[in-house]
Amino acid sequence: MSLWEFLLGQRSEVLGLALEHLFLVGISTGIAILIGVPLGIALTRWPRLSKPVLGFANIMQTVPSLALFGFLIPLNIYLFHVRILGGIGARTAIVALVLYALLPIIRNTFTGISGVDPAIREAGRAMGMTNRQLLFQVEIPLSLGVIIAGVRVATVISVGTATIAAAIDAGGLGRYIFRGLRMNDNTLILAGAVPAAFMALAADLLLGWMEKIFKTGVGGRLRKPGAWASLLLALGAVIWLSVTMLYPSKIERRIAVGSKDFTEQIIVGEILAQVIEARSGLSAQRRFDLGGNLAHEALVAGEIDVYVEYTGTALTAILKQAPLGDPAEVYRRVKREYASRFAVEWTEPLGFNNT
Template sequence: MFFREYASEILLRMGEHLILVAIAMTIATAIGIPLGILITRQPKIAQPILGFANIVQTIPSLAIFGFLISVPFLGGIGVTPAIVALTLYALLPLIRNTYIGINGVDPAIREAGRGMGMTDNELLFQVEIPLALGVILAGVRVATVISVGIATIAAAIGAGGLGAFIFRGIASVNNQLILAGAIPAALIALAADFSLGWLEKQLTQHRKREEKFGRQIAVASGILIVMVLGLIVFANRPIPPTIAIGGKNFTEQFILGEILAQHIESRTKLKVDRRFNLGGTFIAHEALKAGKIDGYVEYTGTALTAILKQEPIKDPEVVYQKVKQEYDKKFNLEVMKSLGFNSTYAMLIRGEDARRLKIKTLSEAAKYTPQWQAGFWYEFLERKDGYEGLIKTYGFKFTKPPKQMELGLMYQALKEKQVDFVAANATDGLIPVLDLVILEDDKKYFPPYYAIPVFHQATLQKYPELRETINQLAGLISTKEMQKMNYQVDNQSRPVEEVAREWLKSKKL
């Protein structure tokens, strides 16, 4: 059942994953092997080059992806920064193994070659590289397997690939989705390792047969050239006018992004490039400002406090108008009409604790906080409407620092009693299923968080029909409907596309 529903998307994500790895490995091989050869000829620069490659390997992969978002030309979100990051990670084994393999050739063999009158280039291509080929190909194998694994993280910056399943599975606590990303990625890595291992064995086993060696090299080079040409043709194929719709890294954002995408595709001649699962508010906002995406759904309170860095305001209309004016003035972004529901923060505890302690509000919970372990997602700890303001407003006194984790993991951590108090969204479908209780914000600390599509003004000018199309969705999604859709994805494991399509049909859209 699960495979039938997700088969086409699994194949699509596998294709995206393979393209990312193939392009990155082609570039890394074209850079790494010549660099490895160069430092065998210029030993003085060997340590700086190997040192740089080593430093790149020690940087956490997610940090590299995050850093590249703000880098001009090669950065931002999508495929380009993902390929840059994967290329950087693949360099060390390629450079090091080429360097070690060539330097490991017996000096007596080199001397014999020179004695026969060989030039340095002849010695390199006819003696050293054939003898070092096994070690060089071992480096290619290692680099490929590393790239396949790290490519799963590329989904965090909208580059697609099998990581999209893994992040969605984490967000919805759905092991099937996680495995739908992890198993194909593991199979790709194993297949790549086996294939390159076989090629390494064939080439090294017969290296003394010059004719066969040359033929195999020619075949391998031909396959590589065909792959690169195929990727270039695929990247430059004619496509209809396309806009990119983004989304943050949790279920509700996947659904809202898909509703926007399907509605735009059904009412206009535009195709939509779905760039969901962006790492969070700031990544999505920066991607929109930079024109890497054309629009996404934000929340009024988030825009006011996290993006505009202003103090929370309680009046929903005042918040909306302020955000609309500031986005227009500061960012050249247009805030569209609200979709209708308020996705406010929900401070959650276990149902059994709420009943045992007889607490319903955050004020009543304050006296129990010294015994509780809090758990919050990273963004909540940094925002003006987040952790610091919350503990001041209610006088919370947590004796332990809060645990930091992904939003999707908090529900499971709360259920399994690893944490006792978390921040989530009131529309999340997992709340009733896991018997969690929302504590009332009785001091009205949190501002309103109405869902608002935000689009780049340049896109709306280029495609004027978009504005009317998007505003057709204004006010149509209720809080209960949003919670129901989240529930269908998170708990019934229904595909996001199907849930979005069903809701649009229910509204005759």
């Protein structure tokens, strides 16, 4: 099957994954702007802080994305009894993407405002401008081109990095890429990579167009209340979307079923989800394709309620114990150790043995 035939045949799924990808990129970039631009402005007022702040942002850029996702998953940080950091899913992915996007935004904001000609600042002060007026009517309009250039870089970085977020059940076009890598299917890989590339190009063109609109010099569009109102409305929409989509209502009772990222696990996970829905009357939330030991970490963190694990894998990979030849003894040991170490209960075996 060619790439074009696949995209046409699976267009509804492709569109859904593209929207998930766009959500991850849009929310994370918006939050990075909310944090990075004010922080960059603050650094121009307190230059001594520029080295440690930019150094931290540089370090975040060098951390491998999967390692950062893995580090964030076990965290349990709550605000007003709502978990804001940790676990699998879009919440953790967005935090990681924000950390990756901060460097170009902070650096370009700091560089752009610092690069304003001192003579222009002096002229503004001579006209009686306050520091606030000087910032909003002189410095920001003159440096806006540099700031938007940083946002463009951050957006492109986020589009690429968001493909890795599929490994922690955050959705997006990375699902096709990981699935294609497992199956050695180039069509699936391209089905994720090509739309992501077009998304990055479209974002770059859109931000370039915005740069031309707002790059009007001192006294330009940014002095018009409508322009500021539009920016504030867009940022407000980012905050509202992030709250409503990341922390949805939990009125509906659901059981989160997880699986690892290979075919047998996905099939068994789907069977388990269908059995739960048929026999309990509850809806099953499918959180499949969790790479490595993320399914175990998600279970311990309370992000999923159940998944199928192999006793041998649990004994050697999770508990770090030597392998045993007696299946019954292996089961008894992992059942006991999981209960004592993780407060996790092993059910009776499903009845199949693939060793």
